[in-house]
Amino acid sequence: GAGVSQSPSNKVTEKGKDVELRCDPISGHTALYWYRQSLGQGLEFLIYFQGNSAPDKSGLPSDRFSAERTGGSVSTLTIQRTQQEDSAVYLCASSLVSSGSGETQYFGPGTRLLVL
């Protein structure tokens, strides 16, 4: 009965380093989202995976950001050559998409990234 989990919970890195953030969605959920939230601000959409469809990458802010979802389950968000403006909380959410029932997103606790 586990919810969405994310790791690490906190990550401090130096400018220029690469980081990988992991999301384990709820088992069976077909949709997975990544968002970025700066301190106390709104949600910035990054990328959306839905089943076997091509991911919607329209929110990725630059080519330093990429994400993959292996086997329709676990997802990894990679930020290459991190910069200070990448510092934020990265949130993952999953949902079960089915016709006519809408979808309730379940959010993970987030990964707080600090780039020094």
Place this chain on the structure above:
Amino acid sequence: AQSVAQPEDQVNVAEGNPLTVKCTYSVSGNPYLFWYVQYPNRGLQFLLKYITGDNLVKGSYGFEAEFNKSQTSFHLKKPSALVSDSALYFCAVRPGYSSASKIIFGSGTRLSIRP
């Protein structure tokens, strides 16, 4: 293109008074509409959603929201505010016809309830 707007960055209400947090949307076809809440230092939690049926939707913690198709609005309401309701509230929308379309979130409204 679909969009959702929360016109108020902040709403201040005295405890015991009714509260309203506004949300308007633009989407093709019938919308799926959602409210989420984020308490300080905690993750986002689902409050309620409108899919179809009764325009008045009741959710967690005594909140409710009314779907108004003519005004394309989905305002969040509570008859009597509590200090513990102070949090960041997000409205979200997705077209009902397409499971391939992502959910879009509003910019959030910070609700502050004073004792």
